[in-house]
Amino acid sequence: MPEPLLETRFLERLERLSIQWQNSLPGLVGGHNTSRFAGAGQEFLDHRQFHHGDDLRAVNWRAFLRLEKLFLKMFQLEPRIPVRMLIDVSKSMETGEISKFYYAQRLAAALCYVGLVRLDSIALQPFSNKLHDAFTASGGRHRFTPAMNFLSGLQPAGQTNFLECSRQFCSKYPQRGLTLVISDFLDDRDCEKPIQYFADFGHELILLQIWADEDREPPWEGELEIEDAETGQKVELAFDSDARAQYTAAFDAHADLIRKVAERNNGRYLGVPTSVPIEQAIFGPLVKSGAVA
Amino acid sequence: MNFLNLGLGELLGLVGAISAGVVALYLLDRSKRRQLVATLRFWSAADVRTELKHRRRIQQPWSLLLQLISLALLLTAIAGPQLGIFDATGRDHVIVLDTSAWMSSRSGRGILMDQAKADARAYLRSIPRRDRVMLVRADALATPATAFESSRGVIESAIQQSQPGASALNLTQALEFAERAQKLQSQRAGEIVFVGAGRVSEEEAGLSTLPANLRVVTTNSTQENVGLRKIGLRRSQSAPDSWDIFVVVRNYGVRPQSVDLGLQFSKSPAGSKRLTLRPGTEEQATFTYAAKSGGFLEARLNVRDAFPQDDRAIVELPPQVSSHVVVYSNEPQLLRPLFAANPQVDAVFETTDKFDPAAKADVVVLDRFTPPSPPRTASIWIQPPAAGSPVPVKATRTGVRLDQWHPETTLGAGLRTRDVTLESAEVFSPASGDITVAETTDGPVIVARSSNSKQVVIGFHPGRGAMKYQLATPLLIANILRWMTPGAFRQWEFQAGTVGTVNVAVEKDAKPEDIRVLDAENRSLPFTLETNASGNNLRFFSGAPGTVRVQMGDREAVYSLTLPDVGEAAWRVPASVHKGVPRPVTADAAPRDLWPWLALLGGIGLLADWLLYGRSRAFRLRASGAMAPHFKKMAQWRKAS
Numbered sequence: 001m002p003e004p005l006l007e008t009r010f011l012e013r014l015e016r017l018s019i020q021w022q023n024s025l026p027g028l029v030g031g032h033n034t035s036r037f038a039g040a041g042q043e044f045l046d047h048r049q050f051h052h053g054d055d056l057r058a059v060n061w062r063a064f065l066r067l068e069k070l071f072l073k074m075f076q077l078e079p080r081i082p083v084r085m086l087i088d089v090s091k092s093m094e095t096g097e098i099s100k101f102y103y104a105q106r107l108a109a110a111l112c113y114v115g116l117v118r119l120d121s122i123a124l125q126p127f128s129n130k131l132h133d134a135f136t137a138s139g140g141r142h143r144f145t146p147a148m149n150f151l152s153g154l155q156p157a158g159q160t161n162f163l164e165c166s167r168q169f170c171s172k173y174p175q176r177g178l179t180l181v182i183s184d185f186l187d188d189r190d191c192e193k194p195i196q197y198f199a200d201f202g203h204e205l206i207l208l209q210i211w212a213d214e215d216r217e218p219p220w221e222g223e224l225e226i227e228d229a230e231t232g233q234k235v236e237l238a239f240d241s242d243a244r245a246q247y248t249a250a251f252d253a254h255a256d257l258i259r260k261v262a263e264r265n266n267g268r269y270l271g272v273p274t275s276v277p278i279e280q281a282i283f284g285p286l287v288k289s290g291a292v293a
Numbered sequence: 294m295n296f297l298n299l300g301l302g303e304l305l306g307l308v309g310a311i312s313a314g315v316v317a318l319y320l321l322d323r324s325k326r327r328q329l330v331a332t333l334r335f336w337s338a339a340d341v342r343t344e345l346k347h348r349r350r351i352q353q354p355w356s357l358l359l360q361l362i363s364l365a366l367l368l369t370a371i372a373g374p375q376l377g378i379f380d381a382t383g384r385d386h387v388i389v390l391d392t393s394a395w396m397s398s399r400s401g402r403g404i405l406m407d408q409a410k411a412d413a414r415a416y417l418r419s420i421p422r423r424d425r426v427m428l429v430r431a432d433a434l435a436t437p438a439t440a441f442e443s444s445r446g447v448i449e450s451a452i453q454q455s456q457p458g459a460s461a462l463n464l465t466q467a468l469e470f471a472e473r474a475q476k477l478q479s480q481r482a483g484e485i486v487f488v489g490a491g492r493v494s495e496e497e498a499g500l501s502t503l504p505a506n507l508r509v510v511t512t513n514s515t516q517e518n519v520g521l522r523k524i525g526l527r528r529s530q531s532a533p534d535s536w537d538i539f540v541v542v543r544n545y546g547v548r549p550q551s552v553d554l555g556l557q558f559s560k561s562p563a564g565s566k567r568l569t570l571r572p573g574t575e576e577q578a579t580f581t582y583a584a585k586s587g588g589f590l591e592a593r594l595n596v597r598d599a600f601p602q603d604d605r606a607i608v609e610l611p612p613q614v615s616s617h618v619v620v621y622s623n624e625p626q627l628l629r630p631l632f633a634a635n636p637q638v639d640a641v642f643e644t645t646d647k648f649d650p651a652a653k654a655d656v657v658v659l660d661r662f663t664p665p666s667p668p669r670t671a672s673i674w675i676q677p678p679a680a681g682s683p684v685p686v687k688a689t690r691t692g693v694r695l696d697q698w699h700p701e702t703t704l705g706a707g708l709r710t711r712d713v714t715l716e717s718a719e720v721f722s723p724a725s726g727d728i729t730v731a732e733t734t735d736g737p738v739i740v741a742r743s744s745n746s747k748q749v750v751i752g753f754h755p756g757r758g759a760m761k762y763q764l765a766t767p768l769l770i771a772n773i774l775r776w777m778t779p780g781a782f783r784q785w786e787f788q789a790g791t792v793g794t795v796n797v798a799v800e801k802d803a804k805p806e807d808i809r810v811l812d813a814e815n816r817s818l819p820f821t822l823e824t825n826a827s828g829n830n831l832r833f834f835s836g837a838p839g840t841v842r843v844q845m846g847d848r849e850a851v852y853s854l855t856l857p858d859v860g861e862a863a864w865r866v867p868a869s870v871h872k873g874v875p876r877p878v879t880a881d882a883a884p885r886d887l888w889p890w891l892a893l894l895g896g897i898g899l900l901a902d903w904l905l906y907g908r909s910r911a912f913r914l915r916a917s918g919a920m921a922p923h924f925k926k927m928a929q930w931r932k933a934s
Contacts, residue, residue, distance in 0.1 A: 092331035100331075186332040215331050223325035228333045235333060236325065250335040 043076040088183030090128040090160040096212025098274040128158035159230040160187040166194035176202035205267030356906035363898030370891035383423035384483030387471040391489020394857030397457035398600040419877040431467035433460035461858040491864035498862035508871040517546035520603030524789035538580040544570035553595040559588035587612035616781035622660030627756030671747040671777040719752035786850040791858035797831040
């Protein structure tokens with residue numbers, strides 16, 4: 001029997017958290033986030049003039065008897081917003097002394113559990129060069145076991161193609177919602193434009209970049225023969241401390257670019273090295289950012 | 294240096310092979326390494342040099358040189374080089390430590406043994422540490438205390454545990470033992486060192502045949518001593534209740550001495566004498582003391598000298614034992630001379646009508662009557678009536694001739710008569726197991742029976758007729774009483790002497806199987822029996838003070854060996870022999886080990902190479918890069934709204 005991704009003690013700590021978003025999004029009734037949209041709700045929001053076609057059940061008859069004018073009661077909407085997690089399952093996630101892929105599996109499982117406990121609608125969407133089969137679950141912690149089994153069954157394979165995946169995502173999920181992207185964002189091509197697509201289609205973004213320490217600051221020196229984990233391309237080179245500094249600066253610039261794209265679209269960005277324990281990452285930076293509370 | 298028993302060529306080959314291995318490992322360590330990475334986009338951005346140098350080129354020559362030098366230092370350290378004069382084997386010395394009785398004599402604040410121990414330790418410190426030493430304790434026997442030992446702690450402990458013995462020094466034997474030990478066990482013979490006072494016998498005082506490598510460390514001692522040599526006691530021949538006591542005193546010193554010799558028996562004065570002794574001579578003092586009871590006899594010299602251990606001796610004496618005989622006879626005058634002749638016999642005469650079967654007696658004599666109940670102790674029956682004789686009477690004859698004695702029996706030993714005719718005699722029919730002592734042509738006339746209580750039946754009256762005038766008659770009675778009560782007739786001799794070898798004069802026809810030599814715990818001691826012109830000489834050895842008994846038939850000699858054996862003279866050491874403790878070997882002259890320094894330098898070199906060029910650099914980088922990005926990125930969080 002495979003070892004569960006998350007320990008029971010950790011899950012108990014997660015139960016007090018909930019996934020938070022910042023934008024007001026329309027959706028089905030039943031969520032726990034208030035929206036600026038009025039609709040079928042429990043809390044009174046305002047009155048407006050009655051127009052033809054309005055629901056007569058919402059007319060304030062007491063005001064009509066007193067003023068002989070029809071006023072319509074408006075209620076605050078608490079929509080159930082879909083939470084979609086895009087999980088990078090490309091071959092590059094397999095590298096690192098501590099596997100980024102395993103780290104991403106655990107992080108996705110933890111956030112999935114937080115959403116299911118709060119009766120959110122969760123979709124786990126793996127991707128590499130295309131979108132793979134997704135797992136959808138709506139509310140209830142009893143759905144967590146199938147979700148964890150789904151995550152455990154994922155295998156890293158293929159190259160990353162953010163642009164293609166973003167296109168497929170926007171066409172597959174027309175309803176706007178909260179989109180969490182768990183990836184190393186190491187696409188040889190540009191990944192700024194695909195992220196922008198998500199925002200342009202109205203999705204609220206939370207970008208979780210995972211990297212291994214070797215990804216940011218390779219510890220090796222001397223003559224190296226490096227091989228790209230996704231393409232298999234090989235390069236022979238001599239690496240020293242100066243080159244390492246340049247490498248790290250380029251990596252940081254790339255991460256900064258992703259952060260700026262997220263911030264520009266009212267989204268959030270979090271970079272997590274795999275050397276930081278998953279529990280510490282969630283209850284530390286992730287809570288402070290307000291992505292979960 | 295010891296290169297693991299390798300020759301120079303083999304050593305160079307070994308160093309070359311290890312160096313080649315180091316270079317190969319170095320090149321392998323510095324060779325191109327394959328790494329799997331997530332993406333190549335940042336590698337090209339890092340402006341790395343993709344034009345590689347030659348793979349097999351040594352890029353860090355200082356690292357390689359440091360490793361080779363460090364390994365060479367470690368190899369040299371293994372060889373164990375030393376700075377200074379190289380003497381790997383060392384020598385084997387034997388310290389012969391005098392542990393004779395004289396070493397317990399007073400000298401200054403302590404005893405001579407303390408001084409000898411200090412001298413032995415001083416010699417131990419004077420020799421190089423690589424030398425091995427055997428310690429031999431020498432008194433009458435040479436006993437090795439240690440094997441050839443290089444540990445000074447073991448030797449010093451053995452020296453410290455040495456104590457003076459009770460016997461005299463046998464110098465010849467000790468030196469022979471040391472020579473033999475060096476010959477058989479040593480790799481490179483060193484010195485034989487005698488440490489002690491050298492108090493030896495007069496024969497060894499001028500000992501000149503000595504080992505060539507002998508060194509003598511003599512312990513200074515006073516020469517003046519007067520001591521007891523021997524105490525002898527035996528029952529007086531004239532007065533059975535008295536002891537003849539003789540005491541031998543010797544002056545070991547070089548000045549004449551006058552000493553008072555006192556005797557005490559059970560803490561009561563038993564005699565005293567003043568003796569004047571010339572140097573090197575012995576005097577014997579004789580005493581006679583009447584004592585029937587047992588007790589302790591103590592001889593004491595009232596003198597103050599350096600060796601008080603031989604000024605006092607004690608001998609335990611047994612009580613006088615006699616055989617109690619009750620004679621039931623109506624004509625006691627016939628038998629009285631036969632029993633009164635023996636001083637060990639206490640005879641009481643009673644008439645036959647006063648017979649008591651429970652009378653307290655060792656022997657009961659029944660003269661021509663039959664008691665209503667048989668006596669409970671040993672009994673002598675003289676001409677018992679035929680109806681009540683314990684041995685059946687076959688016939689009664691008159692005028693019979695006593696033909697034969699049986700001297701092979703204990704009862705008939707030494708008995709002989711010639712042409713003796715008995716007026717009247719009873720002839721017995723002995724049973725199986727009975728002993729016939731004398732017989733006529735018609736049969737036995739004296740029969741002995743060894744049952745629960747010994748019995749002797751005499752078919753004639755020994756105090757009447759022709760037997761009255763025969764010498765065999767009192768001897769027959771004596772033989773019978775000795776057979777019945779052997780303890781009363783045992784001959785005792787007591788001697789207090791010195792431990793060591795003891796010589797005892799024994800009868801010429803004595804057989805070893807009839808002799809027993811027993812210590813105080815009744816354990817048999819080994820002995821030798823030598824035959825010489827004057828008789829046999831029994832010799833045994835006792836190395837420790839105690840009591841030794843020599844049993845020979847009805848004779849028993851008791852040796853109370855409590856006096857220490859002191860050599861009569863001081864050993865005159867020849868002038869050619871090395872004397873005194875040699876000068877200590879200084880620490881500077883001894884080679885100093887260099888291997889710890891070489892090993893330390895080699896280790897430092899390898900550590901420096903590992904820190905400067907080795908994998909530790911990669912570990913440091915990995916450790917520093919693990920947490921930095923995390924905290925760095927924490928600051929990058931922004932709230933989108």
